Amino acid sequence: MTLSSSQQEQLWIDAWNDLDDLQAQNLFSFILLPDYVEANLEQAQGWIQDRVYENYKIHFEIAFYKGKKSIFIHAEKCN
DSSP states (O other): OOOOOHHHHHHHHHHHHHHHHHHHTTOOSSSGOOOOOOOOOOHHHHHHHHHHHHHEEEEEEEEETTTEEHHHHHEEOOO
């Protein structure tokens, strides 16, 4: 299933908001992209936007990385 442009835009905005909400809690040491690639907020936002425009949904998971609570970002292909 291919998402419309407006659906894609809404998905990345929602994902950015979710990431911002998690960051605002100030409880996380790292933002991790797949394969445990460390990213700052801007890199993560760009990655999210790119994946959504490639027809992926974004999911967040709380994981421990280097012994610290971290945000792990996953992308799942839309069917």
